[in-house]
Amino acid sequence: xxxxxxxxxIENECQDCYKCVxxxxxxxxRIVNGKASxxxxxxxxxxxxxxxxxxxxxxxxxxxxxxxxxxxxxxRVYASVAPSFPAYFPGTTIGQLASALRKIGFAGVSETALxxxxxxxxCAEFLKxxxxxxxxxxxxxxxxxxxxxxxxxxxxNIVPLHSPVMAHCRMIKEQxxxxxxxxxxxxxxxxxxxxxxxxEVLSLALTFDVLNELLEENGIVPMAEEEVPLAMASAEEGRxxxxxxxxxxxxxxxxxRVRYISVSGLSNLDRMLKYYGGSKGRHKIFLETxxxxxxxxxxxxxxxxxxxxxxxxxxxxxxPIAASSARQVQETIDSSFAPEPRPASPVSEKELASALAKxxxxxxxxxxxxxxCGYNTCREFAAxxxxxxxxxxxxxxxxxxxxxxxxxxxxRFIPAAVVLVDEELNICECNRHFAVMCGMTDIFDALGxxxxxxxxxxxxxxxxxxxxxxxxxxxxxxxxxxxxxxIVNISVFSIAHGKSAGAVIQDITKNELQREQxxxxxxxxxxxxxxxxxxxxxxxxxxxxxxEILLHEIAGTYERRxxx
Numbered sequence: 001x002x003x004x005x006x007x008x009x010i011e012n013e014c015q016d017c018y019k020c021v022x023x024x025x026x027x028x029x030r031i032v033n034g035k036a037s038x039x040x041x042x043x044x045x046x047x048x049x050x051x052x053x054x055x056x057x058x059x060x061x062x063x064x065x066x067x068x069x070x071x072x073x074x075x076r077v078y079a080s081v082a083p084s085f086p087a088y089f090p091g092t093t094i095g096q097l098a099s100a101l102r103k104i105g106f107a108g109v110s111e112t113a114l115x116x117x118x119x120x121x122x123c124a125e126f127l128k129x130x131x132x133x134x135x136x137x138x139x140x141x142x143x144x145x146x147x148x149x150x151x152x153x154x155x156x157n158i159v160p161l162h163s164p165v166m167a168h169c170r171m172i173k174e175q176x177x178x179x180x181x182x183x184x185x186x187x188x189x190x191x192x193x194x195x196x197x198x199x200e201v202l203s204l205a206l207t208f209d210v211l212n213e214l215l216e217e218n219g220i221v222p223m224a225e226e227e228v229p230l231a232m233a234s235a236e237e238g239r240x241x242x243x244x245x246x247x248x249x250x251x252x253x254x255x256x257r258v259r260y261i262s263v264s265g266l267s268n269l270d271r272m273l274k275y276y277g278g279s280k281g282r283h284k285i286f287l288e289t290x291x292x293x294x295x296x297x298x299x300x301x302x303x304x305x306x307x308x309x310x311x312x313x314x315x316x317x318x319x320p321i322a323a324s325s326a327r328q329v330q331e332t333i334d335s336s337f338a339p340e341p342r343p344a345s346p347v348s349e350k351e352l353a354s355a356l357a358k359x360x361x362x363x364x365x366x367x368x369x370x371x372x373c374g375y376n377t378c379r380e381f382a383a384x385x386x387x388x389x390x391x392x393x394x395x396x397x398x399x400x401x402x403x404x405x406x407x408x409x410x411x412r413f414i415p416a417a418v419v420l421v422d423e424e425l426n427i428c429e430c431n432r433h434f435a436v437m438c439g440m441t442d443i444f445d446a447l448g449x450x451x452x453x454x455x456x457x458x459x460x461x462x463x464x465x466x467x468x469x470x471x472x473x474x475x476x477x478x479x480x481x482x483x484x485x486x487i488v489n490i491s492v493f494s495i496a497h498g499k500s501a502g503a504v505i506q507d508i509t510k511n512e513l514q515r516e517q518x519x520x521x522x523x524x525x526x527x528x529x530x531x532x533x534x535x536x537x538x539x540x541x542x543x544x545x546x547x548e549i550l551l552h553e554i555a556g557t558y559e560r561r562x563x564x
Contacts, residue, residue, distance in 0.1 A: 006045040006061055006192040011035045013057035018394055020049035020058060021374025025266040026150065029374070030389045039389070042342060044145040046266060046291040047189035047300025060189045060300065064210050067183060070203070071105040075181050077203075078231060079106050080168050082186030083113040084242035086318070087297040087311035088208040094234070095227025100220045108176070108231025112184065113238030115168025118333055120238070120250040120324030122161050127251070127258050127286060132157055134276050135286045139163055139247055142190035142291035144337060146266055151273050152339030160336050164241060165191055167333040169201045174331055175232065185211045187299025190291065207301045240319040243312050244295035247288045250324040262288040264295060347386050355382035359398035372396040417505040421455050421466045423498065434458075437486070437507060459483070462503065465492045469501040480508070 016034035021027065028042035029049065036057075038049070050058040070077050079101050081094060089097065098109035119139065127135060136158045138144055144163075147154050162170070169182045181203040184191055191205035215222060240246035248260035263272045269289050276285050292298045297315065298307040347355075356378060361367050367378035373394040375381040384390035393399055408429075411418045417434035419427055427450045435444035438458040444450055456463035465476050475493040492503045 004061075005038060005040045005043065006189045007038050007043060007047060007050060008059055008061065009035070009037050010057045010059060011037070013055050015055045015057070017054060018372075018374040019052050019054060021390075021394075022371065023048050023052045024374075025270070026146070027375070027380075027384065027389070031391050031394060034391070034393065042149070044142045044149065044266075044291070045190040045193055046142040046146075048266075048291075050189065050300040060207055060209075061192060062210055063192075063204055063206060064213060067204055067206065067210075067214070070181060070183075076107045076176070076179070077105070077181045077183055078172050078176060079109045080112045080115075080165060080172065080182055080184045081109060082165075082184070082188070082208075082242065082296065083111065083116065083235070083239040083315065083319075084187050084296040084299060084302070084311075085185075085208070086314040087242070087299075087302045087307045088187065088212070089222060090306060090310065090314070092222045093227055094230065096222045096225040098230055099225035099228040100215055100222040102228060103220060103225075104214060104218055106183075107180065110168065110172060110230055110232040111235040111239070112165050112168045112186070113235030113241060114171060114232060115162075115166070115333075116164035116238035116241040116247070117235065117250070117324045117327055118167050118171070118329045118331065119161050119164050120247060121327040121329050122333060123159050123247075123286075124251055124253065124323075124325035126159055126161070127284065130284075133284055135159055135284060137247055137286070137288045138335065138337070139241065139288070140190070140290050141194050142188075143266070143269060143289040145190065145193065145340075146269065146291070147273075148337060148340040149342050151270075152341040154273055155337050155339040158337050160334055162333045162335045163194065164238070165205070166194060166198065166201060166335070167331065170331045170333060171232070173201070187292075187296055187302050189300055209301045236320050237322040237324060238319075240315060242296040243315055244290055244293075245288065246295065246315075246319075248286070250322070251286065253323055253325055258284045258286050260286050260288065262290070264290040265293045266291055345383075345387055347383050351386055352379055352382050355385045358385070359392050359395040360401055361398075368397055370397065414504075417507070418502065419450075419455065419459075419462075419505070420495065420500060420502045421470075422500050423470055425455055425463050425466055425470075427451055427453050427455055427458065428500070434505065437483070437488070437505060459505075462490070462492075465490065466501050466503070468492075469494050470498060473497050485509075 014035045016036070018031070018036070020036050021029045021031070025048070026042055026044060028039045028044070029036050030039050047060060050060055081097055085092070085094065085097060094111060101109050116139070123137070134157050136147065136154065138159050138161050141163055144158060147158060161167070165184050165186075172182050173180060182201070183203055184195070184205045185208060186205070187208055188205070189207070195202040195205040237250045240249050244264045245262040248262050252260060261272070263269050272287060276287065290296065292300070294307065297311040356362070356367070361378055369377045373381045373390065373396065375384060375390070381390060381395065385392065411429060411431045414431065415433070417437045418431045419434045420429040422428045430450050432441070432444055435441050435450060440450060440458060450458060454463070455466060465478070469476055469492045473494045475491060478490040481488050481490055486507055486509045489506045489508055490503060492501060494501050
């Protein structure tokens with residue numbers, strides 16, 4: 001578990017479902033022992049894995065303890081609140097949030113949207129003078145990092161301006177002093193990369209989740225707060241940046257010289273770059289890019305039921321329609337971006353073939369490209385195997401076939417009759433021992449199975465046991481059951497409740513015959529012993545009688561002599 005990256009995994013909670021791999025466009029996930037971890041150098045912190053993780057094992061670095069330390073030591077801390085706050089705190093105004101944060105100890109609260117307005121103003125100027133046919137926005141740090149890493153050839157097309165939050169930080173420091181600290185609150189994980197790279201400008205980038213936790217531990221309900229003035233002027237059109245197309249809405253001037261296009265989601269950005277990358281059309285293309293589908297109102301910490309139409313409508317309500325081109329920008333918000341291409345890891349066709357063979361894929365027909373492993377194709381998965389990013393067990397078809405081979409071998413070689421039955425009480429699997437026991441070896445040897453044959457036909461009386469177990473679950477055991485000329489022990493057990501059950505049937509006829517033979521011998525020995533005892537008793541009885549007669553005769557002789 002690495003917590004010094006924006007996104008990390010709690011391994012004990014990871015359920016090896018590979019959902020994060022399927023949804024990660026950068027495939028910045030490594031699977032080890034069935035557990036997923038983020039590859040920091042490949043990740044752009046879009047936070048999609050956090051949003052889709054069903055067990056909530058993916059987390060965004062909290063840093064709440066660092067904020068507590070700032071406030072505890074009395075630092076002058078100003079909050080920059082992202083314009084997407086209506087999606088996380090519906091029904092709460094920016095003035096109410098400002099009141100809540102002031103109570104916690106913040107020196108002041110301002111809107112990140114102010115920085116967005118400045119960025120739009122300077123971007124409009126840049127579009128007038130640039131010779132680039134394709135210009136890409138710099139507002140979303142996840143998109144910027146994606147281009148730098150995965151499309152470095154387009155890094156020079158990114159407008160050379162800071163993101164709205166960094167521009168806003170400079171505005172705050174310009175007004176309240178370089179020694180103050182700025183903390184951003186928003187729905188984003190990628191802002192943490194900006195804070196890590198320039199902590200002297202942005203001290204901390206925290207999520208709305210952390211803000212909510214902070215409010216709860218202080219017993220503050222922001223909706224119940226009275227509004228207070230913001231530390232700086234209220235934002236206007238910049239608030240619409242939170243919605244896909246919001247930046248473009250602030251740039252359109254009606255000149256017709258620029259085509260404004262918005263695209264959200266990294267996969268869509270990838271497609272747009274491939275399409276417009278070589279464009280030399282009659283007008284410039286400005287590409288507003290956002291990593292989160294639909295915009296920041298659908299960021300990784302925004303609840304699934306909060307970033308919809310209601311959030312768009314509320315953002316629209318509080319955002320006046322205006323162009324930012326007329327605004328005067330005093331602060332320096334120029335920036336530059338350098339490519340950071342991921343090192344290529346080419347694999348040969350021979351290596352791919354070897355990796356594919358490990359998961360039972362020897363021909364093109366074996367490559368199902370089902371995507372269950374998280375990769376789009378079997379060959380992508382094989383490449384991930386070679387790069388130690390994936391494991392063979394991630395291939396569900398390989399795992400299933402391997403399981404089938406193992407289970408079939410066990411069923412085939414277990415020294416007892418085994419049969420599996422479906423809900424229709426038809427045989428779906430059995431071994432030869434079962435066929436022998438039922439007298440159906442000819443059919444089994446010809447077909448290799450007794451599939452689809454009613455179990456009652458093969459083994460009269462067994463269907464009732466299967467029906468009971470399939471309906472009720474559990475298991476039933478029957479001992480010393482008669483089957484034609486055999487004596488058997490039967491164990492019927494549930495496999496899938498309501499769907500299937502299995503049985504192990506052991507022929508104990510020989511054991512029972514041996515037991516009868518032993519019992520007969522024991523009875524013979526007992527009979528002989530009884531006869532011997534009887535003979536001894538009879539002889540002993542005769543001896544006692546003779547002795548008694550003799551003693552009486554002697555006694556009588558003495559009596560006569562004494563009397564004489």
